[in-house]
Amino acid sequence: MARQIFQLRVSLVGVRPTVWRRVLVPGGYTLDRLHRVLQYALGWRDCHLHSFDVDGVVYGVPDPVGELAVLDELDVRLDAVVGKGSRWRYTYDFGDWWEHDLLVEDVFVADPDERYPICVDGERAGPPESAGGPSAYQVLLAAHADPGHPEHLVLRDWAGERFDPAAFDAGRVTTLLRRLC
Template sequence: MARPRVTTKTKIFRIEIVLVDVEPTVRRVVEVPGEASLAVLHEVVQDAMGWTNSHLHEFEIDGVRYGMPDPDFDTGTLDEARTKLFRVLTAGQDAGYVYDFGDNWHHVLVVDAVAAPEPGVRYPRCVEGQGACPPEDVGGVFGYPEFVDALTDPEHAEHVERVEWWGSDRFDPHYFDLAATDRTLERLAWAPLAGSSPTARS
């Protein structure tokens, strides 16, 4: 299947993603073509944050829920694959995104700006970030700090159990690698607008 193509008419949405009620702060800033569907935005959030897409998810925008509708149940959830980003969000607007209805990770997505694409630049891309993504199945915002405490404290009653579960006694909640995070989005790349990237110019 041919890759979607960025054109001169494409609008690029700069979106800040923040994981709610988690310390230290976990945030990413991504740039996504406005014609991308919410299903693609879901994949961008997963890759940029560092999740593994192993659980259910849902967007909420202006009180409307978007996700993967269940054909056997009418839940009122609209199909994210049929909903384009530019049709439901504008500059300054925010959206909710929940991942894993068990651990219940809440994210706030804020459209910081909508701008023209840069020639030669690959979109989607991650341009900023901080903080490590919590491990999957760690117990949400309440289980996460307990996991970090138990893992880093050899005297903690659950230290051995947590090390065995995680496979190591190392986890830095402040760690973030922008280059590595951005590389995860290469699989979603649109064909860029013709021209040279500003970073490639002398």
């Protein structure tokens, strides 16, 4: 059987202007491996807990204490839980609560001459790690853009000189994905 590729659109919920990515991933990837793709695609550093919610079933890293009722993401393949047109949620950092809307835009046969995963499109940089969630990130964006904002210098220093909220490079993301996934 030919290997299936899932074209996913990933959008960060609650952030304006929208931060989004379009990635191509093998349907045989486990949700754990998809988690790594999402981390690199958005610029996260995998410093916090995460989960997937697919039709009310939650997948993630099982909690040995049993406080979080999640199914093990290592045991679940992408193509076993979603198909073309499926929409579900990925949440990263349970303190900041970064929700990502995932949509399977298409499913097709892999190009035998191509290496996957690939980031084919997107817009805007992902928020810096531990930015405080969507509402705090909106404050950071406003302060970053306005030299007259009372927190401009502090938040600009915190985000780092190289942080450019409008920047995005699909080729760079693909290079990271191929090295690290």
